[in-house]
Amino acid sequence: AHGGHLTHGSPVNFSGRIYNAVFYGVDKETGLLNYNTIQEIAEREKPQMIIAGASAYSRDIDFKRFREIADSVGAFLLADISHPSGLIAKGLLNDPIPHCHVVTTTTHKTLRGPRGGLILMGKDFENPFGITLKSGKKRMMSSLVDGGVFPGNQGGPLEHVVAAKAVAFGEALTDEFMHYIVRVRNNAQAMAKALLSRDYNIISGGTDNHMMLLDLRNKDISGKDAENALVKAEITANKNMVPFDDKSPFVTSGIRFGTAAITTRGLQESDMEQVVDLIDRAIQNHTDESALKSIGQEVHELMSHRPLFTA
Numbered sequence: 001a002h003g004g005h006l007t008h009g010s011p012v013n014f015s016g017r018i019y020n021a022v023f024y025g026v027d028k029e030t031g032l033l034n035y036n037t038i039q040e041i042a043e044r045e046k047p048q049m050i051i052a053g054a055s056a057y058s059r060d061i062d063f064k065r066f067r068e069i070a071d072s073v074g075a076f077l078l079a080d081i082s083h084p085s086g087l088i089a090k091g092l093l094n095d096p097i098p099h100c101h102v103v104t105t106t107t108h109k110t111l112r113g114p115r116g117g118l119i120l121m122g123k124d125f126e127n128p129f130g131i132t133l134k135s136g137k138k139r140m141m142s143s144l145v146d147g148g149v150f151p152g153n154q155g156g157p158l159e160h161v162v163a164a165k166a167v168a169f170g171e172a173l174t175d176e177f178m179h180y181i182v183r184v185r186n187n188a189q190a191m192a193k194a195l196l197s198r199d200y201n202i203i204s205g206g207t208d209n210h211m212m213l214l215d216l217r218n219k220d221i222s223g224k225d226a227e228n229a230l231v232k233a234e235i236t237a238n239k240n241m242v243p244f245d246d247k248s249p250f251v252t253s254g255i256r257f258g259t260a261a262i263t264t265r266g267l268q269e270s271d272m273e274q275v276v277d278l279i280d281r282a283i284q285n286h287t288d289e290s291a292l293k294s295i296g297q298e299v300h301e302l303m304s305h306r307p308l309f310t311a
Contacts, residue, residue, distance in 0.1 A: 003057035003203075003213070003243070005080060026057070026243050031204035033057075035065045042073045052100070053080030056256050057242050058192075058207035060093050067099040079103045084115075084209045086110030086260075089172050090181050093209060097122040102145065110184065110210055110260050112177075115169025116161045120142065166294055180263065185211045187259040190269040194276035203242060203254075211258040215242040221286060223252030228288035234296035235279060236261075265306040274302065 008242040009021020022045045027034045032260065042050065052066040064077060069270075070077040079096035085095045085105040096103050103120040107113035128140040133139055171177050185208075185294035192207045201215040216226055223239030230237050241247075242254035257279075259267075278295055 004051070005053075005055040005056035005082070006027050008051050008053075010079065012275055026204070028244060030245060032059060033061070035062060035069070038066075039069050042075065046073055047075050049076040049078055049080050051080060052096070053078075053082070054301045055083055056211070056213045057204075058188075058202070058209055059204050060208045061096075062118050063094055063099040076101045080105070082106040083109050083211065083258075086112060086172065086181050087178075087185060090178050090183060092185060101125075101141070101307060107165050107168055110181065111168055111172060112180075112260065112264065113171075113189075114161050114164035116158075116165055118165075119149065121145070136308040178277060183257050183268065184263045186269050187263050187267065187272055188212065188237060191257065191276055194273050195279075198276065198280050200280075210260050211238055213254055213256050215254050216283075217246075217253050219283060221283060222247060222271070223255045224250070226255045226283050226287055229292060230255075230279065232289070232292040232296065233278065233282040234299040235282060237279075264283035265303065265308065267306070271302075278302075 003026065004010075006022065007015050007157050009016045009019060011017070017020065021278045022041065024033075024038045025062055026032055027037070050066065050070045052061055052063060054061075059088055063077075063081075066079075067077050069075075079100040079102075081088055081096060082105050083105075084093050087110055089111065089264060097120065101121070103122075104117065105111070105120070106115070107116050111257060124140050125144045127141045127144050129144075131139050131144065149262070182295065188207045188210050191210050192202055195202060195212070195214065199218065201218055203213045203215060206212075216223060219226075219267055223241075227237060227239040237255050237257055239252040240254045240256040241252045245253045247253050259272075262271075262275065276298045278299060280294050285295075
């Protein structure tokens with residue numbers, strides 16, 4: 001509900017069934033991470049590992065401060081940058097690599113690559129578990145991570161996905177990708193501004209990255225109903241729990257938007273007012289099938305000359 005991913009210790013996920021996860025959340029008033037509170041929780045719980053990163057947090061993360069907290073209690077620090085990795089790669093957000101023991105990411109979100117993932121380390125180090133080679137020398141942590149992937153969890157590698165990742169990384173090194181990812185962020189900030197002007201409650205009050213999480217309770221509609229209405233209006237979004245939600249994960253009070261896909265299709269900051277107008281009208285008319293169909297036709301008119309793929 002506070003922006004973390006299911007794999008960060010949710011009780012319905014293996015990570016919450018195998019491990020004892022304790023959550024730190026965001027501040028109720030600001031919607032921001034409170035690092036002093038996180039420090040207090042770490043001192044009380046003495047975790048073996050701290051996870052920094054989220055799937056629905058629209059602000060930059062202070063990985064340096066997280067490392068200070070982790071070091072103070074002798075914990076590993078893992079950063080999950082699956083959503084903002086494209087912005088981090090081009091220096092638009094804080095880089096976790098110098099501060100975190102291990103960094104994980106997917107490759108199919110703001111990196112704009114194939115479905116897949118990466119496990120990264122900035123600086124290798126001897127494992128702290130006492131695991132040694134036959135020679136008695138301690139194994140490096142990178143070796144344990146590699147072994148955990150294969151043969152620990154994975155079978156044969158998907159060579160076509162490896163090749164597609166290489167293409168994506170090559171694109172991410174270009175000036176064109178820099179222009180793209182800046183537009184992603186600018187479009188998100190323009191979208192957030194337009195939503196706020198229509199009295200939508202964005203958690204934390206805005207965005208530093210490509211996404212925003214809306215609390216819809218002041219609009220008297222659930223995330224589930226908003227998602228269904230938007231789908232009927234040909235707009236893709238997903239219901240999402242919000243901090244301190246009073247509804248179930250199957251209903252939710254929130255909805256999440258991002259700008260990576262529409263930016264890839266060519267939309268600019270000047271288009272965000274129109275996009276938000278379409279979103280707003282769909283939500284306001286969520287029970288009117290005729291209105292939703294009409295809005296859907298407007299969406300098609302806006303996007304019909306912006307194909308998903310070009311030859």
